[in-house]
Protein backbone atom coordinates (compact mmCIF):
# COMPACT_ATOMS: atom_id res chain seq x y z
CA UNK A 1 0.00 0.00 0.00
CA UNK A 2 1.28 3.48 -0.71
CA UNK A 3 -1.40 5.86 0.52
CA UNK A 4 -0.37 9.11 2.16
CA UNK A 5 -0.95 9.19 5.89
CA UNK A 6 -1.49 12.19 8.14
CA UNK A 7 2.13 12.99 8.91
CA UNK A 8 1.09 15.05 11.91
CA UNK A 9 0.72 11.77 13.75
CA UNK A 10 4.53 11.57 13.72
CA UNK A 11 4.52 14.63 15.96
CA UNK A 12 2.68 12.80 18.74
CA UNK A 13 4.80 11.43 21.49
CA UNK A 14 4.35 7.75 22.27
CA UNK A 15 1.28 7.27 24.47
CA UNK A 16 3.40 5.41 26.95
CA UNK A 17 2.40 6.84 30.36
CA UNK A 18 0.03 4.12 31.57
CA UNK A 19 1.71 1.28 29.68
CA UNK A 20 5.05 2.29 31.21
CA UNK A 21 3.43 2.42 34.67
CA UNK A 22 2.02 -1.11 34.18
CA UNK A 23 5.35 -2.37 32.86
CA UNK A 24 7.16 -1.11 35.95
CA UNK A 25 4.52 -2.58 38.28
CA UNK A 26 4.75 -5.96 36.56
CA UNK A 27 8.56 -5.95 36.73
CA UNK A 28 8.39 -5.14 40.42
CA UNK A 29 5.83 -7.88 41.05
CA UNK A 30 8.02 -10.51 39.43
CA UNK A 31 10.58 -10.25 42.18
CA UNK A 32 8.10 -9.24 44.92
CA UNK A 33 5.32 -11.77 44.49
CA UNK A 34 3.27 -11.35 47.64
CA UNK A 35 3.50 -7.61 48.04
CA UNK A 36 0.22 -5.70 48.41
CA UNK A 37 0.44 -2.75 46.02
CA UNK A 38 -1.93 0.17 46.61
CA UNK A 39 -2.94 2.09 43.49
CA UNK A 40 -3.32 5.82 43.93
CA UNK A 41 -2.81 6.39 40.23
CA UNK A 42 -6.45 5.62 39.40
CA UNK A 43 -8.02 8.33 37.23
CA UNK A 44 -11.32 6.48 37.06
CA UNK A 45 -14.24 6.36 39.45
CA UNK A 46 -14.63 3.18 41.50
CA UNK A 47 -18.04 3.52 43.19
CA UNK A 48 -21.10 2.11 41.39
CA UNK A 49 -23.80 4.18 39.73
CA UNK A 50 -26.61 5.54 41.91
CA UNK A 51 -30.07 3.94 42.18
CA UNK A 52 -31.83 6.77 40.33
CA UNK A 53 -29.49 6.36 37.39
CA UNK A 54 -29.86 2.57 37.27
CA UNK A 55 -33.67 2.78 37.53
CA UNK A 56 -33.75 5.24 34.63
CA UNK A 57 -31.42 3.06 32.60
CA UNK A 58 -33.58 -0.03 33.19
CA UNK A 59 -36.85 1.75 32.44
CA UNK A 60 -35.49 3.29 29.24
CA UNK A 61 -34.09 -0.07 28.15
CA UNK A 62 -37.54 -1.62 28.65
CA UNK A 63 -39.07 1.17 26.56
CA UNK A 64 -36.67 0.22 23.78
CA UNK A 65 -38.10 -3.32 23.84
CA UNK A 66 -41.69 -2.21 23.43
CA UNK A 67 -43.24 -1.50 20.02
CA UNK A 68 -45.05 1.63 21.27
CA UNK A 69 -42.11 3.23 23.03
CA UNK A 70 -39.19 2.04 20.91
CA UNK A 71 -36.93 4.85 19.62
CA UNK A 72 -34.50 4.81 16.72
CA UNK A 73 -31.74 7.33 16.05
CA UNK A 74 -31.56 9.96 18.76
CA UNK A 75 -31.29 13.64 17.78
CA UNK A 76 -27.60 14.39 17.04
CA UNK A 77 -27.55 17.22 19.59
CA UNK A 78 -29.44 15.43 22.36
CA UNK A 79 -33.08 14.91 23.37
CA UNK A 80 -34.87 18.00 24.61
CA UNK A 81 -35.53 16.34 27.99
CA UNK A 82 -31.77 15.99 28.41
CA UNK A 83 -30.96 19.52 27.29
CA UNK A 84 -33.67 20.76 29.67
CA UNK A 85 -31.97 18.87 32.50
CA UNK A 86 -28.62 20.54 31.71
CA UNK A 87 -30.30 23.94 31.46
CA UNK A 88 -31.87 23.41 34.88
CA UNK A 89 -28.53 22.22 36.31
CA UNK A 90 -26.98 25.58 35.32
CA UNK A 91 -29.86 27.50 36.90
CA UNK A 92 -28.58 26.43 40.34
CA UNK A 93 -25.57 28.68 39.72
CA UNK A 94 -27.68 31.40 38.13
CA UNK A 95 -26.50 30.73 34.62
CA UNK A 96 -29.22 30.94 32.01
CA UNK A 97 -28.60 28.90 28.85
CA UNK A 98 -30.39 28.78 25.50
CA UNK A 99 -31.54 25.24 24.80
CA UNK A 100 -29.86 25.41 21.39
CA UNK A 101 -26.52 26.21 22.96
CA UNK A 102 -26.47 22.77 24.62
CA UNK A 103 -25.05 19.72 22.82
CA UNK A 104 -25.24 16.29 24.46
CA UNK A 105 -22.18 14.16 23.78
CA UNK A 106 -20.77 10.74 24.56
CA UNK A 107 -18.30 12.38 26.94
CA UNK A 108 -15.97 15.33 27.21
CA UNK A 109 -13.00 13.65 25.56
CA UNK A 110 -14.76 13.31 22.19
CA UNK A 111 -15.80 16.95 22.06
CA UNK A 112 -12.46 18.24 23.35
CA UNK A 113 -10.74 16.20 20.68
CA UNK A 114 -13.20 16.97 17.87
CA UNK A 115 -13.69 20.70 18.39
CA UNK A 116 -10.53 21.38 16.36
CA UNK A 117 -12.52 20.32 13.25
CA UNK A 118 -14.41 23.61 13.12
CA UNK A 119 -11.45 25.98 13.43
CA UNK A 120 -8.75 27.04 11.01
CA UNK A 121 -5.09 27.48 11.76
CA UNK A 122 -5.06 29.73 14.83
CA UNK A 123 -2.36 30.02 17.49
CA UNK A 124 -3.20 27.49 20.19
CA UNK A 125 -2.39 27.98 23.88
CA UNK A 126 -2.42 24.97 26.15
CA UNK A 127 -1.58 24.80 29.85
CA UNK A 128 1.44 22.71 30.75
CA UNK A 129 0.99 20.42 32.67
CA UNK A 130 -2.54 19.40 31.69
CA UNK A 131 -4.83 16.61 30.44
CA UNK A 132 -3.04 15.53 27.21
CA UNK A 133 -6.04 15.47 24.83
CA UNK A 134 -5.88 19.20 23.99
CA UNK A 135 -2.29 18.90 22.86
CA UNK A 136 -2.60 15.67 20.92
CA UNK A 137 -5.79 16.64 19.06
CA UNK A 138 -4.20 19.93 17.95
CA UNK A 139 -0.99 18.19 16.93
CA UNK A 140 -3.01 15.77 14.81
CA UNK A 141 -4.48 18.76 12.99
CA UNK A 142 -1.07 20.33 12.46
CA UNK A 143 -1.73 23.32 14.67
CA UNK A 144 0.81 25.77 16.01
CA UNK A 145 1.02 25.09 19.75
CA UNK A 146 2.20 27.34 22.55
CA UNK A 147 2.23 26.59 26.26
CA UNK A 148 0.87 28.47 29.23
CA UNK A 149 3.16 27.48 32.02
CA UNK A 150 1.94 26.18 35.37
CA UNK A 151 4.44 26.26 38.21
CA UNK A 152 4.74 26.76 41.95
CA UNK A 153 4.72 30.56 41.60
CA UNK A 154 1.25 30.53 40.06
CA UNK A 155 0.08 27.47 42.02
CA UNK A 156 -0.24 25.69 38.69
CA UNK A 157 -3.06 28.08 37.74
CA UNK A 158 -1.51 30.23 35.00
CA UNK A 159 -3.01 33.63 34.20
CA UNK A 160 -2.93 35.55 30.88
CA UNK A 161 0.41 36.96 29.81
CA UNK A 162 1.19 39.70 27.28
CA UNK A 163 2.91 37.34 24.88
CA UNK A 164 -0.33 35.49 24.06
CA UNK A 165 -1.15 36.42 20.47
CA UNK A 166 -4.43 38.03 19.43
CA UNK A 167 -7.15 35.77 18.02
CA UNK A 168 -5.91 32.60 19.67
CA UNK A 169 -7.62 29.51 20.99
CA UNK A 170 -6.87 29.08 24.69
CA UNK A 171 -7.59 25.86 26.60
CA UNK A 172 -8.33 26.04 30.32
CA UNK A 173 -9.12 23.19 32.68
CA UNK A 174 -10.60 23.92 36.10
CA UNK A 175 -10.48 22.07 38.42
CA UNK A 176 -7.38 20.96 36.68
CA UNK A 177 -6.25 17.48 35.85
CA UNK A 178 -3.53 16.72 37.00
CA UNK A 179 -2.85 19.60 39.41
CA UNK A 180 -6.25 19.77 41.13
CA UNK A 181 -6.11 23.59 41.15
CA UNK A 182 -9.35 25.51 40.51
CA UNK A 183 -9.63 29.13 39.33
CA UNK A 184 -11.51 31.58 41.51
CA UNK A 185 -13.83 34.28 40.11
CA UNK A 186 -11.14 36.96 39.86
CA UNK A 187 -8.70 34.69 38.08
CA UNK A 188 -11.29 33.43 35.65
CA UNK A 189 -12.46 37.00 35.05
CA UNK A 190 -8.89 37.87 34.04
CA UNK A 191 -9.02 35.15 31.38
CA UNK A 192 -12.47 36.18 30.14
CA UNK A 193 -11.54 39.88 29.92
CA UNK A 194 -8.29 39.00 28.24
CA UNK A 195 -10.00 36.80 25.64
CA UNK A 196 -12.65 39.42 24.94
CA UNK A 197 -9.99 42.11 24.51
CA UNK A 198 -7.69 40.17 22.22
CA UNK A 199 -10.28 38.34 20.13
CA UNK A 200 -9.51 34.90 21.52
CA UNK A 201 -11.70 31.91 22.20
CA UNK A 202 -11.48 29.96 25.47
CA UNK A 203 -12.23 26.25 25.48
CA UNK A 204 -13.09 25.59 29.09
CA UNK A 205 -12.96 22.01 30.36
CA UNK A 206 -15.06 21.76 33.52
CA UNK A 207 -15.14 17.95 33.75
CA UNK A 208 -14.42 18.11 37.50
CA UNK A 209 -16.74 20.99 38.43
CA UNK A 210 -18.86 18.76 40.69
CA UNK A 211 -15.83 18.28 42.98
CA UNK A 212 -15.76 21.98 43.85
CA UNK A 213 -16.70 22.10 47.52
CA UNK A 214 -15.74 25.72 48.16
CA UNK A 215 -18.85 27.80 47.42
CA UNK A 216 -16.65 30.79 46.59
CA UNK A 217 -15.34 29.15 43.42
CA UNK A 218 -17.11 29.20 40.04
CA UNK A 219 -18.45 25.92 38.65
CA UNK A 220 -18.86 27.28 35.14
CA UNK A 221 -17.06 29.91 33.08
CA UNK A 222 -20.48 31.40 32.31
CA UNK A 223 -20.67 32.63 35.90
CA UNK A 224 -18.18 35.25 34.70
CA UNK A 225 -19.60 38.29 32.95
CA UNK A 226 -18.68 38.37 29.26
CA UNK A 227 -17.89 34.65 29.02
CA UNK A 228 -20.72 33.96 26.59
CA UNK A 229 -18.86 36.18 24.09
CA UNK A 230 -15.62 34.24 24.23
CA UNK A 231 -16.01 30.75 25.70
CA UNK A 232 -17.10 27.23 24.93
CA UNK A 233 -17.60 24.97 27.94
CA UNK A 234 -17.19 21.19 27.83
CA UNK A 235 -18.35 19.02 30.71
CA UNK A 236 -18.89 15.39 31.56
CA UNK A 237 -20.96 12.97 33.62
CA UNK A 238 -17.90 10.75 34.00
CA UNK A 239 -16.50 11.88 37.31
CA UNK A 240 -19.57 13.73 38.54
CA UNK A 241 -21.98 10.79 38.22
CA UNK A 242 -19.70 7.81 37.64
CA UNK A 243 -20.44 7.60 33.89
CA UNK A 244 -16.92 6.69 32.75
CA UNK A 245 -18.34 3.39 31.49
CA UNK A 246 -21.78 4.68 30.40
CA UNK A 247 -20.48 7.71 28.44
CA UNK A 248 -22.29 11.03 28.44
CA UNK A 249 -21.30 14.69 28.57
CA UNK A 250 -22.28 18.06 27.23
CA UNK A 251 -20.85 21.04 25.41
CA UNK A 252 -22.14 24.60 25.57
CA UNK A 253 -21.61 26.87 22.57
CA UNK A 254 -23.36 30.19 23.16
CA UNK A 255 -25.48 31.36 20.23
CA UNK A 256 -23.75 34.72 20.05
CA UNK A 257 -20.22 33.31 19.60
CA UNK A 258 -19.25 34.47 16.16
CA UNK A 259 -16.11 34.75 14.08
CA UNK A 260 -15.56 35.84 10.48
CA UNK A 261 -19.32 35.96 9.90
CA UNK A 262 -19.80 32.41 11.10
CA UNK A 263 -21.76 31.31 14.14
CA UNK A 264 -19.55 28.85 16.04
CA UNK A 265 -22.71 27.09 17.24
CA UNK A 266 -23.84 26.47 13.64
CA UNK A 267 -20.42 25.12 12.65
CA UNK A 268 -20.51 22.64 15.53
CA UNK A 269 -24.08 21.65 14.63
CA UNK A 270 -22.95 20.93 11.10
CA UNK A 271 -19.93 19.01 12.32
CA UNK A 272 -21.92 16.88 14.75
CA UNK A 273 -24.71 16.16 12.28
CA UNK A 274 -22.07 14.88 9.85
CA UNK A 275 -19.88 12.82 12.14
CA UNK A 276 -21.98 11.93 15.20
CA UNK A 277 -25.30 10.14 15.61
CA UNK A 278 -26.12 11.12 19.15
CA UNK A 279 -26.09 9.43 22.55
CA UNK A 280 -28.31 6.40 23.14
CA UNK A 281 -31.76 6.96 24.64
CA UNK A 282 -31.17 4.86 27.81
CA UNK A 283 -27.92 6.69 28.54
CA UNK A 284 -29.58 10.10 28.13
CA UNK A 285 -32.40 8.99 30.46
CA UNK A 286 -29.74 7.86 32.96
CA UNK A 287 -27.92 11.20 32.65
CA UNK A 288 -31.19 13.07 33.07
CA UNK A 289 -31.76 11.08 36.28
CA UNK A 290 -28.26 11.98 37.51
CA UNK A 291 -29.25 15.66 37.24
CA UNK A 292 -32.56 15.23 39.09
CA UNK A 293 -32.63 16.47 42.69
CA UNK A 294 -32.34 12.94 44.08
CA UNK A 295 -29.79 11.96 41.46
CA UNK A 296 -27.59 14.92 42.38
CA UNK A 297 -27.72 13.84 46.03
CA UNK A 298 -26.59 10.35 45.08
CA UNK A 299 -23.72 11.78 43.06
CA UNK A 300 -22.73 14.07 45.92
CA UNK A 301 -22.58 11.06 48.26
CA UNK A 302 -20.02 9.40 46.01
CA UNK A 303 -18.08 12.62 45.53
CA UNK A 304 -17.99 13.15 49.29
CA UNK A 305 -16.56 9.67 49.69
CA UNK A 306 -13.70 10.46 47.30
CA UNK A 307 -13.18 13.89 48.83
CA UNK A 308 -12.80 12.31 52.30
CA UNK A 309 -9.81 10.48 50.83
CA UNK A 310 -8.52 13.69 49.26
CA UNK A 311 -8.77 15.43 52.62
CA UNK A 312 -6.83 12.68 54.40
CA UNK A 313 -4.13 12.79 51.72
CA UNK A 314 -3.90 16.59 51.84
CA UNK A 315 -3.40 16.44 55.61
CA UNK A 316 -0.34 14.27 55.13
CA UNK A 317 1.27 16.83 52.82
CA UNK A 318 0.39 19.64 55.23
CA UNK A 319 1.98 17.66 58.04
CA UNK A 320 5.12 16.96 55.99
CA UNK A 321 5.28 20.52 54.70
CA UNK A 322 5.52 19.36 51.11
CA UNK A 323 4.34 21.69 48.35
CA UNK A 324 1.08 20.45 46.83
CA UNK A 325 -1.97 21.68 44.97
CA UNK A 326 -5.43 20.14 44.69
CA UNK A 327 -7.19 17.86 47.13
CA UNK A 328 -9.65 20.60 48.19
CA UNK A 329 -11.92 20.93 45.14
CA UNK A 330 -10.63 18.08 43.09
CA UNK A 331 -9.99 14.35 43.42
CA UNK A 332 -6.33 14.95 42.49
CA UNK A 333 -3.36 15.86 44.66
CA UNK A 334 -0.29 17.13 42.89
CA UNK A 335 2.89 17.41 44.88
CA UNK A 336 6.57 18.13 44.52
CA UNK A 337 8.74 15.05 44.59
CA UNK A 338 10.98 15.09 47.67
CA UNK A 339 14.70 15.82 47.35
CA UNK A 340 14.22 17.24 43.85
CA UNK A 341 13.67 13.76 42.49
CA UNK A 342 12.45 13.43 38.94
CA UNK A 343 8.90 12.14 38.49
CA UNK A 344 9.83 8.67 37.24
CA UNK A 345 12.58 8.24 39.84
CA UNK A 346 10.04 9.06 42.51
CA UNK A 347 7.59 6.61 40.94
CA UNK A 348 10.16 3.80 41.37
CA UNK A 349 11.10 4.97 44.86
CA UNK A 350 7.46 4.96 45.95
CA UNK A 351 6.76 1.57 44.42
CA UNK A 352 9.82 -0.05 45.95
CA UNK A 353 9.71 1.52 49.38
CA UNK A 354 5.98 1.98 50.04
CA UNK A 355 4.42 -0.32 47.44
CA UNK A 356 2.23 2.60 46.41
CA UNK A 357 1.57 3.59 42.79
CA UNK A 358 0.87 7.11 41.52
CA UNK A 359 1.32 8.96 38.24
CA UNK A 360 4.55 10.77 37.32
CA UNK A 361 3.89 14.46 36.62
CA UNK A 362 6.17 14.40 33.58
CA UNK A 363 3.41 12.43 31.81
CA UNK A 364 1.25 15.58 31.74
CA UNK A 365 3.76 17.90 30.11
CA UNK A 366 7.35 19.04 30.45
CA UNK A 367 6.49 21.39 33.32
CA UNK A 368 5.13 18.44 35.26
CA UNK A 369 8.66 17.07 35.65
CA UNK A 370 9.63 16.81 39.32
CA UNK A 371 5.97 16.52 40.43
CA UNK A 372 3.62 13.63 41.06
CA UNK A 373 -0.15 13.01 40.96
CA UNK A 374 -2.08 10.81 43.35
CA UNK A 375 -5.83 10.38 43.32
CA UNK A 376 -8.60 9.84 45.80
CA UNK A 377 -10.51 7.18 43.88
CA UNK A 378 -9.37 4.21 45.97
CA UNK A 379 -11.27 3.01 49.07
CA UNK A 380 -10.95 4.71 52.48
CA UNK A 381 -9.17 1.64 53.84
CA UNK A 382 -6.59 1.46 51.06
CA UNK A 383 -6.09 5.22 51.09
CA UNK A 384 -5.48 5.21 54.85
CA UNK A 385 -3.04 2.36 54.52
CA UNK A 386 -1.25 4.21 51.69
CA UNK A 387 -1.03 7.33 53.86
CA UNK A 388 0.64 5.34 56.64
CA UNK A 389 3.16 3.99 54.18
CA UNK A 390 3.78 7.43 52.67
CA UNK A 391 4.20 8.92 56.14
CA UNK A 392 7.08 6.52 56.75
CA UNK A 393 9.01 7.35 53.61
CA UNK A 394 8.35 11.03 52.94
Ligand code: PLP
Nearest residue numbers: 107108109131177207236238249
Ligand atom coordinates in the same frame (compact mmCIF):
# COMPACT_ATOMS: atom_id res chain seq x y z
N1 PLP B 1 -11.35 16.36 30.80
C1 PLP B 1 -10.50 16.05 31.78
C2 PLP B 1 -9.72 17.13 32.42
C3 PLP B 1 -10.31 14.71 32.17
O1 PLP B 1 -9.46 14.42 33.13
C4 PLP B 1 -11.07 13.71 31.52
C5 PLP B 1 -10.93 12.30 31.89
O2 PLP B 1 -10.14 11.87 32.68
C6 PLP B 1 -11.94 14.09 30.51
C7 PLP B 1 -12.07 15.42 30.16
C8 PLP B 1 -12.69 13.05 29.73
O3 PLP B 1 -13.95 12.86 30.21
P1 PLP B 1 -14.97 11.85 29.53
O4 PLP B 1 -14.90 10.58 30.31
O5 PLP B 1 -16.28 12.55 29.65
O6 PLP B 1 -14.60 11.65 28.11
